[in-house]
Amino acid sequence: MQVPVEPVVDKEAEFKKKLTRRYLFGMLTGVLATIVLLAGVVIGFLFVGSRNGRVLQNTAQSSELLSDPVVQKLEKLNAIIDAYYYKTDVDYDQRADGLYKGLMESLGDPYSVYYTEEELIELRNDTQGIYYGIGAYVSMDTSLNLPRISGVMEGTPAEEAGLMANDIIYEINKESTAGLTLEEVVGKIKGEQGTTVHLTLVRDGEADYVELDVMRRQVEVPTVSTKLLDDGIGYIRITEFDTVTADQFKEGMAELRAHNIKGLILDLRGNPGGSLDTVVNIGDQLLPKGKIVYTKDRNGEGEEYYSSGEHELDIPLVVLVDQYSASASEILAGAIKDYQIGTLVGVTTYGKGIVQSILDLKDGTAVKLTVSSYYSPNGINIHGVGIEPDIVCEFDSEAYAADKTDSQLDKGIEVLKELIDN
Known part of the structure; x- marks a missing residue:
């Protein structure tokens, strides 16, 4: 990133101030939801299965949770709702789901959640790389706690409608996104094929909101993309680690290797994570012999890969x-x-050094639960800290919006050319 010769206004700070003013104005309509929803950031998870069929055992603590006073209070609350709630068409299944979700939220861990049958089906479809949506990657902006577009897939409704990376999703169908979890945001964006979703966006460099209608359709997620750059440089991007990603990565590397590339740029920007097995598989395609990662659970036990x-x-x-x-x-x-x-090359990574397992409840539902921490080969756990790059380079969003100039990619190419020459 070039250093300006003359003093400039901190545009990022100004943008955040502008967005904060808008956010406070819209917060009045979302304050109730903010109170009852768990605040936090969810960007992705390591899908490691059900711990080889580990049986959940009753403990003294769980017995206390289901003690007579607790059960009696639940029954009393149900009776009050039945007697006084102003609506009579109450969905009892939805009420029960609320209890299950509330129990998981009580852990104070944004990565541990309960999945209904419908949500579990969607989750499985997502990890297979197929879903009905708009074709954009969504994550949470850590400073604003609002969802943002972290990437747009080529040839998808998102690209056709004009969505751009780093757009902040302020409203979905005129409803504020304040207080929503990432999964709730994604759930509102997805929908039946052929329907549209209206997005209200805050875009850096735009004085007013950007309003877009985006058509939903089936999207097959290309989790790996490749291209040949000048001077014998190969470029491969991984957008997330789904079950299809390992094979896509091998194919992409084979294509690049066929052109006798002299160096490789691996782009992991905006990648929220995914399957532990997949990332280990890909690591095996790049790393020397040795440990890739290891995990430790609450008892200090774990696995090595x-x-x-x-x-x-x-x-x-x-x-x-x-x-x-x-x-x-x-x-x-x-x-x-x-x-x-x-x-x-880039900026410090997010800092999610914990592992989640999907635990099947055998009735079409499941829970995702944080079960362990993971450590790098040198024994480093980066949770809450992230990984510092060797060379710091900020992303120039204004340059990208103006003419698609990617400041971080340009810096990566510069660094790689020096490595090739040496």
């Missing part, structure tokens, strides 16, 4: 990261940094 070293990368590597590179992205970036086989 290794690279065979059979596919160790033998050309210079630059990894692009940003504040939205999280979870599985940080596992891969952290291992590359620990083994010193690549140079990280």
Whole structure:
């Protein structure tokens, strides 16, 4: 990123001030939801299954939770609702789901959630790389606690409608996104094929809101994309680690290798994470022989994941990261940094060093529960801290909006050329 010769206004600070004023104005309509919803940031998760069928055992604590006074109070609350609530067409299944969700929210962990049958089906479809939506990646802006577009897929309704990376989603169908979790935001954006969703956006450089109608349709998520750059440089981007990603990555690398590339840029910006098995598989395609990552649970026990070293990368590597590179992205970036086989360029990553498991409740529903912490090969846990890049480079959003200039990619290319020459 070039240093300006003359003094300039801190445009990012000004933008945040402008958005904060708008946010406070809209907060009045969303304050009740903010009170009852768990505040926090959810960017992704490590889908590691059900812990090999581990049986959930009753404990003294769980017995206390279901003691007679608690059950009696629940019954009393139900009776009050039945007697006095102004509506009579109460959905009892929805009421029960609310109890289950509330129990998970009481943990104070934004990554531990209860999934209804419908939500579990959507989750499984997402991890298979197919869903009905608009074709945009959404994450939470950590400073504003509002959803933002972290990437737009090519050839999708999002691209056709004009959505741009870093757009802040202020409203969905004229309803404020204040206080919503990431999963709730995504749920409101998704919908039946052929229907539209109206998004109210705050875009850097725009004086007023940007209003867009986006058509929903089936989207097959291309989690890996590749291209050849000048001077024999290969570029491969991973947008998330789904079950389809490992095969897509191998195919992409084979295509680039066929052109005898001299160096590789691996783009993990905006990648929220995904499958632990997938990131380990991809790590095996790049890393030397040794540990990729290991986990520790509440008892200090865990699992270790290794690279065979059979596919160790033998050309210079630059990894692009940003504040939205999280979870599985940080596992891969952290291992590359620990083994010193690549140079990280960008800004400090998100800092999600914990692992979630999907635990099947055997009735069509499930819970996602944080079960352990993960550590890089050198024993580093980056939760709440993130991974610092070797070379710091901020993303120039105004330049990108003006003419698609990608300041971080340009810096990555510059660094990689120096590595190739040396």
